[in-house]
Amino acid sequence: MKARIVTLPGDGVGPEVLDAAVAVLHAVAERSGHTFEFESHLIGGCAIDATGEPLPAATLEACKKADAVFLGAVGGPKWSDPQAKVRPEQGLLAIRAALGVYANLRPLQVHPSLASLSPLKNEKLKNVDVLFVRELTGGAYFGAKTRTTDTATDECKYTVAEVERVTRRAFELARERRQHVTSVDKANVLETSRLWRSTVTRVAAEYPDVKLEHQLVDSMAMLLLTQPSRYDVVVTENLFGDILTDEAAALAGSLGLLPSASLGEGKIGLYEPIHGSAPDIAGQGVANPLGAILSAALLLRHSLDLDVEATTIEAAVSHVLTNGPHTRDIGGKAGTADVRDAVIAALDDVA
């Protein structure tokens, strides 16, 4: 097959980890006979510097024509004044909205060889395998905002249709897994959460084979630590998903390992490691590329239907996690390129 992938390296370590992941995709293409065409565009801080806009029109246009969009990270101290009118994060939010990728999938597993890096006790980490489905294009992220000298407001808004589609996605995914969905809200306080809860409950009736449970977001923040292996698919609104997935990421031992896929109605998806631009280590060639490489695997699976190739990348990453080399964040001394090369070499071993 032939696929067009737009890369958005962004800022900080974004370009470094994306380069490594693109090299892995090239290696997969060679071995499988597929053709992946890459086209790189600006987003975030570097786009502000070059064009004044965090999401230039040319970038958006290219993304809309692509089969998949592969993003590094945005932001950094240079653009971090929260009072600034134009901010790198606006580019990220705008591309999510423009592509309509309302379901952000964040899988969490803890590789046995990294359990020692987790702040959680080993016995808690056994059988942890959670798939977060975070609503990504609604809620307080996209609601009306006001600001005067004295007052600020953010509106959190959800429609039934917005909740239905992300809920269906979560239940479809749960069917292929352990048939269990946990929906997280704050229905004892928020009106949007009451709409969320009643909509999820109604949609769940279409999936009698999948068990549904509701949790309040505060309890869930605790349960993720005390009983992490209890959860299969966890579906929640945008801001709760932001907080809970970062909390959960700590369990894996390093943020640098974790991938994400953001999906909408069509095949086009937005793929990004969940770590940020890590300005403290940018430009040093030491960033962990595995979050980006695993995001490339999700890209193959969800946008290109190349499940075998995706699984091969995941197996190669697992091989490298077991045998090394490891970057600093997971206790090793290797650089980004060493890990990239090891993953590529492992593609043949695991195939």
Place this chain on the structure above:
Amino acid sequence: MKARIVTLPGDGVGPEVLDAAVAVLHAVAERSGHTFEFESHLIGGCAIDATGEPLPAATLEACKKADAVFLGAVGGPKWSDPQAKVRPEQGLLAIRAALGVYANLRPLQVHPSLASLSPLKNEKLKNVDVLFVRELTGGAYFGAKTRTTDTATDECKYTVAEVERVTRRAFELARERRQHVTSVDKANVLETSRLWRSTVTRVAAEYPDVKLEHQLVDSMAMLLLTQPSRYDVVVTENLFGDILTDEAAALAGSLGLLPSASLGEGKIGLYEPIHGSAPDIAGQGVANPLGAILSAALLLRHSLDLDVEATTIEAAVSHVLTNGPHTRDIGGKAGTADVRDAVIAALDDVA
């Protein structure tokens, strides 16, 4: 001294743990010569059953005349339909607002004898001593809400004055501790967080002896697990505080241990254990009363200026944590009354 304390036992285990804590206060009164007068009123589900209202007028009136208000817990399956017009939680939110207790203090320490119960590795728990200051009367909890068949909204609103007063409280408290304040927001996305951040930064200049650091709420959810001992005072808005304090509570090994104090401008405060009504164990006499007993200590300290007596209760609780008896949630077999009696007995040992 003579003090009038209104007790609001509420639902579930609320009355059981409050009874135990009131017994401890009686014991303290006897030993110290102070007079505490108690008056019990309805709130939450039991108030709905009796009067149709989660916060009856008689309750509110009594609270306003008291020196301190001491609450158990509200809610339970009987009243848990989130679509119901009248819900127990409304009573809790209404009393917080009516008393103007905008600063919710939630101290977190991990008692050495309970480290084995924590999901976190022991080395992470060393020197954990965090005081959360959660804004309690603003934000999405109290903003305008709308609901149609198709759409729901919650408005999160903050004024500069609301942020200033809770920030000042946090800095005052930090002065008496390790002179470090971490302010948590989501300033890269929310307008209220940008107001929050600029206000906190400005107020911080009045406290040159205290160091201020800002964290995004998603990062903070992770940092609480990876570097919990780094934090001293953590100040944040209502909903973020709800989530982060429950997450942090998991570190202590049991929710049942943790107290809270909610303070406003005057001396009157609202004191409650942070655990909920625990309907699964209600009526069995097995609930852990230590969260309520430690809340009684906070009541003595913050509303009655009885610091010595407060410290005596805390020392007695620590003695019981070290030597037992322990309730089930912390690995023991004792009942609520056993623990109550042990704390009272320990008052003399530690005095």
